[in-house]
Amino acid sequence: MAVRRQPTLRDVAAAAGVAVSTASRALTRPGRVNADTADRVVAVAKELGYIPSASARALLSGRTATVALVLPDVTNPFFFGLVRGTGARLRESGYVQVLADTEESAEVELDTLRKLRGQVDGAVLAASRLSDEQIAAAAADLALVVVNRTIPGTPGVLLDTAGGMVQALEHLAVSGHTRVAYASGPVTSWSDRRRREALEPAAARLGVELVVLGPYAPVRASGAQVADAAIDAGVTAVIAFNDLLAFGVLERLDARDVAVPERMSVIGCDDIFGADLVRPALTTVESPVEQAGRMAADLLLARLEGGRSGDEEGDGFDEPVDARDAADPVMLPTRLIVRSSTGAAG
């Protein structure tokens, strides 16, 4: 501890016998200065353990080389791939990634976004709990990219879990299931709505009766209700909103001595850690989350590095809308992973 005072550029310049401006150039633009001088400055800087002050640089340039990834819950396994994907891509471009956990609270999320403004150059917003309007408002103050949301004017990347669920339904239909339940997630979930909208016509097409259960909180504990409701409904298969819920379903079915998959097939979504660990192993929909993270970071960096919207001295007139702002969000395909929790209709 007992942190010692950091050497500043002035110290380096003094020690090297040059002006601060020269030292600055030597360190940031080695080409624009005498080679010998540059070498000496660099040597001195290293010797002194000089590290440029991020605050000072940020104050001057307005850029922090830092990007935030804002998540409702860092410990949700679903986001792991996202963290890796954005992190990798950002590091490649010399950015530092910071993670912000909003604890599933819109209020905390809003507050975080406010504090972040000025601290970071931009943010990737995943599974936001905010309304479209709130996000749009926030996007006016901070470069934003959303994941699994469509906000007009804000770039985003989408995971087509609805498509994966349709694959799941097809898989069940082929196995002879004619009555299948979908255990839906939170009413506020954009993904959930999309899935129901995709499952209904698919069920009709496949000649399968679809029973929509719920909504349920997408956690393990809700699985018991789902399992009971599914048995009541007389279905032979359940598709759960996510793997956590599916885990709970498996537990409850086990407790009630309902054999899986003989009497009930179970399908989850996300392929989180543990899906292949439970017995029977869970059939689930896998999303290219890491790729989604990389793409989200790409979109953000494109804004940051590219079209710097230099509206200094804005005089009240609205800026023309950037053409790319209107671009459709990227949609990434998902796929069904078949494991032993699904089988022929009982």
Added chain:
Amino acid sequence: MAVRRQPTLRDVAAAAGVAVSTASRALTRPGRVNADTADRVVAVAKELGYIPSASARALLSGRTATVALVLPDVTNPFFFGLVRGTGARLRESGYVQVLADTEESAEVELDTLRKLRGQVDGAVLAASRLSDEQIAAAAADLALVVVNRTIPGTPGVLLDTAGGMVQALEHLAVSGHTRVAYASGPVTSWSDRRRREALEPAAARLGVELVVLGPYAPVRASGAQVADAAIDAGVTAVIAFNDLLAFGVLERLDARDVAVPERMSVIGCDDIFGADLVRPALTTVESPVEQAGRMAADLLLARLEGGRSGDEEGDGFDEPVDARDAADPVMLPTRLIVRSSTGAAG
């Protein structure tokens, strides 16, 4: 997008018809300014959507109100509690927590620490991959608290997993096991060394033969080797370095048709997500990780808020060592959670 220019304090002051210094005081020290003036400034600030620049404030004060939690792998379930604990405690004190993932690499960790200097007021270093010397050196430049490491002069908090493992051994001994394997973790692991040092005398005391296997990479894939080695060694129980490894052991035993716990008992460590999900459910050592996080944050905040070591103009003489620097690190107790993967000796 199309981020608009942020209003500065100058804008606020101008709009309120006061000097910037007055505006500054009104916003930060409402007491030291005329109430009416203060109200007006605050109103104007809100209306303009003024947000103080973190960079400017940091540049001036040298403090960023930000603390980093540095982890080898954010997606390792073991760290979840830590993230929550430090996060909660830091938020209480108005600090922002940023997570840095070092990808299990000493090099990245060192680099991260370098970049962090100046960006954050301090850092909590968990499961560092650095040498004691490297950590000590880093601690000279940045307020540091370590978790599960003992670095002279650097405060830390320890999880007594070694104690938990002794409990595990006792549990096995009571169940009649007389020959037990410990599947050890990475050679660089401080915890692993402590555990072996604690298990050996405990085994002698309990009249149990202890077979140390390994070292193994603490991942699921290594579990197969562990299981095979345990069977070879003729033990009736395995204590694994962590749950991930134990999961792998369970898988392999299942594949080889070795009944658990009838022919082999299995114990893990950490009680990560999934430990109660696998079949049979895993007996494991649970650590108060969240509490550890809270304590680590406490220690760091104490340094940050308290004894500001103001060694301006250091003249070459060493600072006297702060008394607290030498304090023994806090040690937190752990406990065994018995589930169905352990039973009487086969």
Added chain:
DNA sequence: ATGAAAGCGCTAACAG
């Protein structure tokens, strides 16, 4: 090629 000086947004003296 290099130095001097201005200024990013803010706070902390120091006057008034």
Added chain:
DNA sequence: CTGTTAGCGCTTTCAT
């Protein structure tokens, strides 16, 4: 109680 001034560490004109 409030305005003026200086300066945090750095980059960037503008001279030289």
